[in-house]
Amino acid sequence: MLKTAAACGRFCMLRLLNMKPGEPTNELRSYGRRKGRKATPRQATLLRDLLPRVAVDLTAPSGRLPAGESGGARKKLFLEIGFGGGEHLVWQAEHNPDAMLMGCEPFEDGVIKVLDVIDRARIDNVRLHMGDARDVLRWLPEASIDRAFILFPDPWPKRKHQKRRLLNGGTLALLARVLKPGAELRFGTDIGDYARSALEAFQREKRFQWLAETPADWRARPADWPETRYEAKAHREGRRCYYFRFRRA
Ligand SMILES: C[S@@+](CC[C@H](N)C(=O)[O-])C[C@H]1O[C@@H](n2cnc3c(N)ncnc32)[C@H](O)[C@@H]1O
Numbered sequence: 001m002l003k004t005a006a007a008c009g010r011f012c013m014l015r016l017l018n019m020k021p022g023e024p025t026n027e028l029r030s031y032g033r034r035k036g037r038k039a040t041p042r043q044a045t046l047l048r049d050l051l052p053r054v055a056v057d058l059t060a061p062s063g064r065l066p067a068g069e070s071g072g073a074r075k076k077l078f079l080e081i082g083f084g085g086g087e088h089l090v091w092q093a094e095h096n097p098d099a100m101l102m103g104c105e106p107f108e109d110g111v112i113k114v115l116d117v118i119d120r121a122r123i124d125n126v127r128l129h130m131g132d133a134r135d136v137l138r139w140l141p142e143a144s145i146d147r148a149f150i151l152f153p154d155p156w157p158k159r160k161h162q163k164r165r166l167l168n169g170g171t172l173a174l175l176a177r178v179l180k181p182g183a184e185l186r187f188g189t190d191i192g193d194y195a196r197s198a199l200e201a202f203q204r205e206k207r208f209q210w211l212a213e214t215p216a217d218w219r220a221r222p223a224d225w226p227e228t229r230y231e232a233k234a235h236r237e238g239r240r241c242y243y244f245r246f247r248r249a
Helices: 002-017 041-054 087-095 108-121 133-139 159-164 169-178 192-204 229-236
Strands: 076-081 099-104 126-129 145-151 179-189 208-210 242-248
Touching: 041 108, 041 126, 076 087, 076 133, 087 099, 087 108, 087 126, 087 145, 099 133, 108 126, 126 133, 133 169, 145 169, 169 179, 169 192, 179 192, 192 208, 192 242
Parallel strands: 076 099, 076 145, 099 126, 145 179
Antiparallel strands: 179 242, 208 242
């Protein structure tokens, strides 16, 4: 019985890895709302005119990476999954002019915030996908990403919802395929139980090596990891945050 379950688990994982972007999967939805307030006229213009210019085109062949598009040829490609209001994404774009930042976020209000900054500050090294990051992970070529960030993904604290948590074995397998050997994956959370289940998933996925040497390494945020909006809220509400860095073997 157990053997059958394990075989089925492996089969499901292989199937999920080989699906095409946009193809319906049985993956559970890992995010909450897609829309908040009604867009103002300026925001509607940003969505109509700017988003198509900076959107990752998942209908293009997967080898056509944003790094080669009008933002100029960048040496590195960074990926942020679930950027929320985009503060960290924009900070990384501004501090890494040699990198193209790809951000994935299904929540329209967050995408609008980033479009607004891109437009006002004339940032040309950000590309966006307004949708599920797992579609981008399936579209990206193997070993194409230099650094990935999953910062404070939705905590789904209720026991019956925990299966919706984004950081699980399936997502790690998708990430392991697209990260370059030696690339870094950063994960932050303010939920102890999420930290624990994520570490277990990393332990099972042998292609990642945890970079922590002492507890200080996961208790403190590195200097080039600015505080996110969600993390600031967690701190205000007295929750401890955990900062994990892994290297793709
Ligand atoms: C709790 S918020 C944190 C936002 C931001 N990283 C921060 O720390 O302020 C988690 C975000 O992840 C997004 N998200 C959840 N599942 C996602 C997925 N499959 N692909 C992309 N983004 C996702 C949600 O829409 C939400 O904005």
